[in-house]
Amino acid sequence: MKSYPYPFLNPPSFKWNKGVDIIEPKVHEWIQTIEYNEEVDWKKVDAAIVGIPLSRSSISASAASENPDAIRRAWKFFYPYNIDYDIDLTSLNIVDIGDVKQHVTNISICHQNIMAAMEMMRKTHPNVLPLAVGGDHSITAMLVKGWKNVHAHEEVGILQFDTHFDLRDLRSDGPSNGTPIRNLIESKVIKGENVYNIGLHGFFNAKSLKSYATEVGVNYVTLKQARAYGIEQTVQRALDELNKKVDTIYVTVDMDVLDMGIAPGAPASSPGGMRTDELFEAVCRAGKAKKVKAMDIVCLDPTKDFADATVKAGVHVMLSFLTGFKQRNDER
Known part of the structure; x- marks a missing residue:
């Protein structure tokens, strides 16, 4: 009996009742699922969506664990066609492999399972792009560690969209959603100089964290600076610099990078954050980069959302990234 993806992972908790002979599917009719004992030709799969329903490691109370299913339920509101780019995503083979x-109760076991999941994905289908839907930001450290365990000789860089450094001290905060980048740096999985953080703003980071970022060489661009230079140009410059230094670029999107008026479902979103259009363009640009090989979307609590505004923004982020990914594939 095969063990992957099931029972190694949990199948999606629900599946859409898909119609037949649909000419123009919506996203929930386009993204595929796998039957329990189904054999999959992974060579034909472009990207695998995996849910990571963990929020016990959040510093503040969060139900981000509910987000993977909230994202899935919101697929019905979207078509896999991006009118801004006149790009139809349906030629991409996207599979939801579950959670x-x-x-x-044991966060350490949860984190071990996340690492193991990335390891299994890389061993089973190394040419399939992992697209993780969290969950809180602690999952990023575990996913990158899992990647590094399989690709030990690769240099990995991080492109981070975030209001926060996520460089809190592990001695006081542990492997939480406030420490994933520091966790990766201090465990020597990545180098500080290979981290590019875009979106910092306002009064939401302690000065000591800026000092630590400078000390270890983290590259950071405040939102004010990015807007002055141009969001897309800022992202492209980060990608160009990473391209010269690393083998793999991992993209992590903390939804609290958005303004709190736009993203009420991101518990740590704050005044003065990004607009959705800025984030959509940023991740689309990232998706086009050849060395971008994995992505996650984290820190979205659907129980705090209003009218599914943040959840829908999360789906839009995913589809915008896949728009860039489709452009990349078309240019091969």
């Missing part, structure tokens, strides 16, 4: 198993 990483989580322990009821």
Whole structure:
């Protein structure tokens, strides 16, 4: 009996009732699922969506664990066609492989399972792009560690869209949603100089974290600076610099990078954050980069959302990234 993706992972908790002979599918009719004992030709799959329903490691109370299913339920509102670019995504073969198993009380076991899931994905289908839907930001450290465990000789860089550095001290905050980047740096999985953070703003980072970022060489661009230079140009410059230094670029999108008026479902969103159009263009540009090989979307709590505004923004982020990914594939 095969063990991957099931029972190694949990299948999606629900599946859409898909119609037949649909000429113009919506996203929920386009993204595929896998039957329990189905054999999959992974060579024909472009990207695998994996849910990571973990929020126990959040510094503040969060139900980000509910986000993977909230994102899935919102697919019905979208078509896989981007009118801004006149790009139809349906030629991409996207599979929802379900959720990483989580322990009821033990965060360490949850994190081990997340690492193991990335390891299994890289071993089973190394040419399929992992697209993780969290969950809180602690999952990023575990996913990157899992990647590095399989690709030990690769240099990995991080392109981070975030209001925060996420460089809090592990001695006081542990492997939480406030420490993933520091966790990766101090465990020597990545180098500080290979981290590019775009979106910092306002009064939401302690000065000591800026000092630590400078000390370890983290590259950061405040939102004010990025807007002055141009969001897309700022992202492209980060990608160009990373391209010279690393083998793999991992993109992590913390939804609290958005303004709190736009993203009420991101618990740590704040005044003065990004607009959705800026984030959509940023991740589209990232998706086009050849060395971008994995992505996650984190820190979205659907129980705090209003009219699904943040959840829908999260789906839009995913589809915008896939728009860039489609452009990349078309240029091969």
